[in-house]
Amino acid sequence: MKLKTHAEEAAEFIKDDARTHWHDDTLWHVRSNRDRSAQGIPEWETLRDTASATKDYVLSHIDELLEQFEANAKANGVEVLWAKDGKEHNQHVYRILQENKVKNIVKSKSILTEECGLNHYLEKKGYDVVDTDLGERIIQFAKQTPSHIVLPAIHLKKQDIGDIFHNHIGTKAGASDPNYLTEAARQHLRKKFVQANAAITGVNFGIAETGGFVVCTNEGNADMGTHLADVHIACMGIEKLIPRAADLGVFLRLLARSATGQSITNYSSHFHRPAEGKKLYIILVDNGRTDQLGREDFKNSLKCIRCGACMNTCPIYRRSGGHSYNYTVPGPIGSILSPGRDLKKYSSLPFASTLCGSCSDVCPVKINIHEQLYKWRQVIAENTDMDRSKKLSMKVAGMTFGKPVLYDLAGKVARTALKITPKSLVYSSINVWGRHRDLPEVPKESFKEWYKKNRKQ
């Protein structure tokens, strides 16, 4: 499928200048909170090193760790299932729901189920899946996808949310008071929690040593769902493993601070075994992860703990919104995960960056995001015919820069041309630079020409 490029989507988003700047300021505020919070931890950089090294260990021992995790989880009375892709994952969920005669489902936030298209799949099978994270519920009503992995409805203003709630849960027209709207959502979700027979959650960290796992939320909605329902299905990407319970502290300290600047998520809930008379399932999902693990230059992307810090810091994401990336995980990390899934479809994403490197420096597990963006560009240029005119101009530039005489001549010709060409032609519509920016003034000679005259013996 031919998608719009990131540049096209971004240009569309940016047309609303006020909203663009509101979006930018909101996320910059989150980034500033993160900075303040990290500043309070003298050992911050050591924590990042430790987390990164732990994840390196996980990636190089993932086979053993997964088996260890499975064995320990099974010993705890958990049913463990494996899914090679999104389709198989969805089928497992459906089968579990059928076997347990589930009617009502509540789901807490899980980017993995989003990636697998679970809601859509279950809706087609006749289920009503209720997202219980407030942001997720908002966009579910609006029939949109999350625009951010931690703040899924960050693209919407409180007035937009007031309108959505008015239409779906009958709040007062024009209401935009966050307290009033949140209270209305809580009352609405309470009913859904009480009715639910099954709760689906994601997994933030799976612990190989114990077979247990941790789910982090700020609203406590995962707990509410799993405590009330008889069936708990936890959907876990295979890269979410950590080796030991003792490693958890490092990640919990980094996750919330990197995400929102909180010292810890309000709820970090540990699950080990099903409660008396209840059932607990874990689905371990690959869905392209082992392929990515096999790509030496890109496997580091699997260290990601989904904190969203790279999105909050990315000056492009902040000004183009998550939907401009057209991928489940937007922003810098998504731009290195997505080409591994479909090189052609997502070929514009590694170019949606100035390679400023802020994403790599903010990343709590030290993924070299901007270096991977650079590397994907090389792979894309070689393996897709993304932009023929660009290819040609780069080829010509490469040839010119390879030959000093040609370069000196081309420079002189360009400078002379700029000098003698009428302004109306220089600033014509084909000069993309000149639509909003003046060109530099043309000097009377290049540095090389000056040097030859003034310094050369």
Next chain:
Amino acid sequence: MRVGLFIPCYVDQFYPGAAQATLELLEKYGVDVIYPLSQTCCGQPMANSGYESYGKDSADLFMKNFGEFEYIVAPSGSCTLHVKDHVLPKTEGSPKIFELCEFLTDILKVDQVHASFPYRVGFHSSCHGLRGLRLAKCSERMDPEFNKPLSLLNMVSNIQMVELDRKDECCGFGGTFAIAEEAISVTMGKDRIADHQRNGVEVLTGADMSCLMHMQGLLKRQKSPIKVMHIAEILNGNEVVGSTEI
């Protein structure tokens, strides 16, 4: 000390003043500067666009010109980073490349700057120099504070350095990004200059002429009185070109 001077292509063609200032400044500190005449471009535009292979001739030429030097100096963080990461061999005894401020600070250990610059100056911290070459501590990392270009500017007499709201945000130039993602690039650039404007900057400076070219283009289009100068020009004691009435 003998060093090879690398002047990036667009500086050579459009900003010879910044190149001259670099040369003169290095000479003032007693450096024997050699400018190889058959130099062109480091190949970064091709490489960052995904065509590293088309930059091979530039890279070979670069090595032909600069292979014999122990030190290479360039007035551009971005080109320096590209050469360091993708052009120079990572073997012992191969040349080392330094961005100008880095060279003045780390190799020459400059502790005096003989220049006066009585203006309100805003410093643009370019990303490749900042997070690639580590010319300063970036706001994301929790390391001890340091800032090589800023310490040099602070040695200039009468200068008033201006604190910005977002001290190290990208200006949106990004090479071909400026063309390929025009809408975002222009918005980022406008936001960046707005920070300088809000804080009463008279002269905007930085160690990368490319970012400065992008912001200068936007400032000129807005008919802004803010002047743009390369850091070498300020450290070399150059006058502000044109008036700076605000």
